[in-house]
Amino acid sequence: MSGGAVSVEERGEGGPPGTPVLEASAVTKQFGGLTAVNDVTFSIPERSIVSIIGPNGAGKTTFFNILTGLYKPTLGRVTFDGKDITGGRPDKIMKQGLARTFQNIRLFGTMSARENVMVGQHSRMKAGLFGSILHTPGVGREEKRAREKAAEELEYVGLKPNTHDQLAINLSYGDQRRVEIARALASDPKVLLLDEPTAGMNPQESDSLTAFMRRLRDERGVSILLIEHDMKVIMGVSEHITVLDHGEKIADGGPEEVRNNPQVIEAYLGKQAAEGH
Amino acid sequence: MSTVAVPGKQRARFRMPELSPRQNLALTVAFIVAAALLPFLLDEGGRIMDNLVLGAAYVVMALGLNIIVGFAGLLDLGYVAFFAIGAYMMGYFGSGFWADAGNGEGVSLLVGEPAASLPGFHFNFLVIIVIAVIATTIAGMIIGLPTLRLRGDYIAIVTLAFGEIIGRIAINGDDLPVLGKVTAGRQGITPVDKIDLPFTDRFQSLNLRPWYWFALAMVVLVLFVNFRLRDSRLGRAWIALREDEVAASSMGVPLVRTKLLAYGTGAAFGGMSGAFLASYLNTVNADQFQFSFSIFILAMIILGGLGSIWGVVLGAIVLSAINNYVIPEVLNQKPKEWFNLDFELSQLSFGIFGFLLVIMMVLRPEGLLPERRRQMELEEGIGSDEAVYESRMS
Structure with a gap:
């Protein structure tokens, strides 16, 4: 477990304030010898927009797939609306109110x-x-x-x-x-999981999607979990950001907090950049 | 995203026009009326009538299999199992097979003489059809539950095996360990009761019109079910899981349950037609239940166009005409007459079907009257292996 996450655990919860609607505690997923997601604890409060970011291959989509039931976690628990949905069937999880989109459009x-x-x-x-x-x-x-x-x-x-x-x-x-x-x-759905929704969009389209996400939250009370690479979108819309790298949670917090976290900078830009910061 | 089809990019090909519900109803009514009046033009006991009855029974099976393969995209190579189970239900409850039933005096239910006083079970045909439908649906569920968790090619292999198992049981069932005699093997259960409906005379083997009309009524039923299911919540779910199982299940479609519904419904029609054919052919014989029969029915829906209801009807009529009329009646002696070769063409039937399928695959892989979606899937690779392999579920 790395330092960034410890500070969160000291606060006694795995995520941002507010009543959590979706919680993952100590989720681990191994494929053979490869640990794709390692001991990640995470939660989404009601009526909020939270993000997961991380470099390519950090385990973001795998984590998504665990939440939506496409993968069974090797260890850990996922609870939704107070019910344990760990490793439940995707259609049952969807029925309870957890809907998603896909990174590569799957219409x-x-x-x-x-x-x-x-x-x-x-x-x-x-x-x-x-x-x-x-x-x-x-x-x-x-x-x-x-x-x-x-x-x-x-x-x-x-x-x-x-x-x-x-x-x-x-x-x-x-x-x-x-x-x-x-x-x-x-x-x-109560919670909507968006996997890189702005991929391939131009800046205007991204902006309108950002506005749309806020509208969704405010008008329909939907919580949104976002995986995204576009930092402008992430920083603009997220109330809380979790950073994954090599399958581990290396940081989480508000946009400012995450932006200035040396570990995050290191994960994205390399060690030198982090030291120079 | 794959390339978008440009209209006219390929050779302009005829496909089933998209019919409005009203046009479709008109076509259906016209088809049924024409089919119902056809026997009046024909000799009531002739070869053509015989072929029409068989053809109608095959249409029922093909449309049943169409629900499984065409709609839900589950390649079932063992459909003969449902034919067999339906036929054996007819054999069990409409013949002298269980000679000990009712202390040798026979048990009868709603049937007239002479069947009522013969040994064995003799139930009214409508009761037997219900039994056959229930039995095949249950068999479909039993076969389906372990099978349908698999995907793609594996379903084909396992259904193939189940079809073979049923076929083997049929052949060797005249003396099974523990169970004893459950089939009459290659000898066949014969005679089988003729259909005996209320308000009409018992069907005769010399007047085939009632048989034909009864088979046509089954065709109407299965057509109706096909049309209704195609345009329903279930029909959409089948298309969805055919194209992308992962997306479908993530959108709330329960995979196994939805596939089982397709499998069970398709199986039920196989059983219904099987019971009818047992009575019509007057025998339930293990030689009928071979793998080649599954392929025969499957070839009908491939020839007509997977998922295309009218295409399947056409494919079933064409293939059963080739199988029962063109090859044995028209061309059978031709190798001898034309080339002085010493064999009959009917010995080559399945070779000929295979050849026809190959020709079809080259010239018109989407079938005679293709369905729009299926044609797109074929041309643009939607729902192909790519999507399947990438979406491995744990």
């Missing part, structure tokens, strides 16, 4: 934007096999509501109505990112 290419968002509502819908075959009035209503909700979410993320029925694969890159966020939001 369903042959479905329209609207259908993609409707898949996001899967866990909130009830139509089963027989209901779908018989198309009972309840199923019909549910389907209609799902379509309307999909349109609302798409407009909320800024997609014009004339693009709703285009196939996802034919949308522009920025629109695909937006559809992915809309698909995650369609389940009305």
Whole structure:
């Protein structure tokens, strides 16, 4: 355990102030002999925007995958809303209110934007096999509501109505990112995990996404966990930042605190830069 | 992101036009009415009627398998297992197979004479269909639970093995350790009760029209189920997990449950058609349940276009016509007549199907009437191995 994290533990909690909605305690993930994530403790308070940063290969996405159930942690616990979700199935975790996007966009290419968002509502819908075959009035209503909700979410993320029925694969890159966020939001999550959402965006698009994240938090009360490389976005939007390097948490704190932490500078720029600081 | 398809980039290919629900309904009604009136043009006991009945039964199976392979993308190479289970349910509950039932006097349920007074179980066909559907769905679940946790090619291998297991049991089941006689092996369970519905006469082997209409009713049912499921919450979930399992499960689609629903539904239609064929062919014979039958049905949906409902109907009709009519009736003696070769063409049936599939793969891999999504997936590599391998779940 490195020094930066100790100071946090002395405070007696693994993260920023506020009631935590998602907590990871002492999470470790090993692939064979490689330790991708080592003893990371972390939490997201309600209605907040927090970030995980770190150099490439620091274990950020692996940590994301542990939170969302794609990987089982080797050690440690993940609790969401007071319930233990360690190693739970991804769809069950999603259903409890933890939605995500992917670093490399993973939309369903042959479905329209609207259908993609409707898949996001899967866990909130009830139509089963027989209901779908018989198309009972309840199923019909549910389907209609799902379509309307999909349109609302798409407009909320800024997609014009004339693009709703285009196939996802034919949308522009920025629109695909937006559809992915809309698909995650369609389940009305409590926590939204965004994996490098501004990758490939120009500065204006990044700015508008930053504003959008704040809007999400303030209007819908969603907590956002962000993995990002764009420091302008990170420093501008995060209330709390956790820094990973080689799978370990080397620092966490507010943007200023992290920016001036010598270990963080070392991780990003090398030892000399840290000493010269 | 892979290259976006430019319309007209490739040779313009005909594909199934996107039908509005109204157009689709009109097409369906026209198809059914035409199919229902067809027997009046034909000899009621002739070879063509016989082929039509078989063809309709194959359409039911192909559309059932289409739910598994076409919609959910689970390559099932053991579909014959469901045919076999459905057929054996017919054999168990509609023949003299269990000669000891009811102390040798037979047990009957809602059937008329003479079946009612014969030894063995003799249930009404509608009851047997329900039994067959339940049995195949349960079998589908049992096969599916361990299998469907796997992905891609592994599902194909394990379903193939299960199909073979059922086939072996069928062959050797006339004397199994512990269980004793559970099938009649290659001898076959025969005779099997003819379908005996309320308000009509018992079906006859000389008048095939009632058989055909009954099979057509099953086609209507399976068509209906296909259309409804395609455009439902489940249908979307199937497309989603076909294209990207990781994204689908992260979006709240439970993988095993969703796959099982596809598997169970597809299995149920295999069983239904199997029970019907057992009664129609008047035998439940282990030789019917070979691996080649799974491939035969699979070839129908590949020929027609995976996931394309009308394509599958077309593929099933074309292949069953080739199998039951063109090869044995039209071309069978031709090697001898034309080339003076001493064999009959029907001995080469499966070689011919294989050849047809190869030709299809070269000329038109998306099938005769491809479905839009499937065509895109094929041309742009969506949901291909790339996505599968990169998304290894622990």
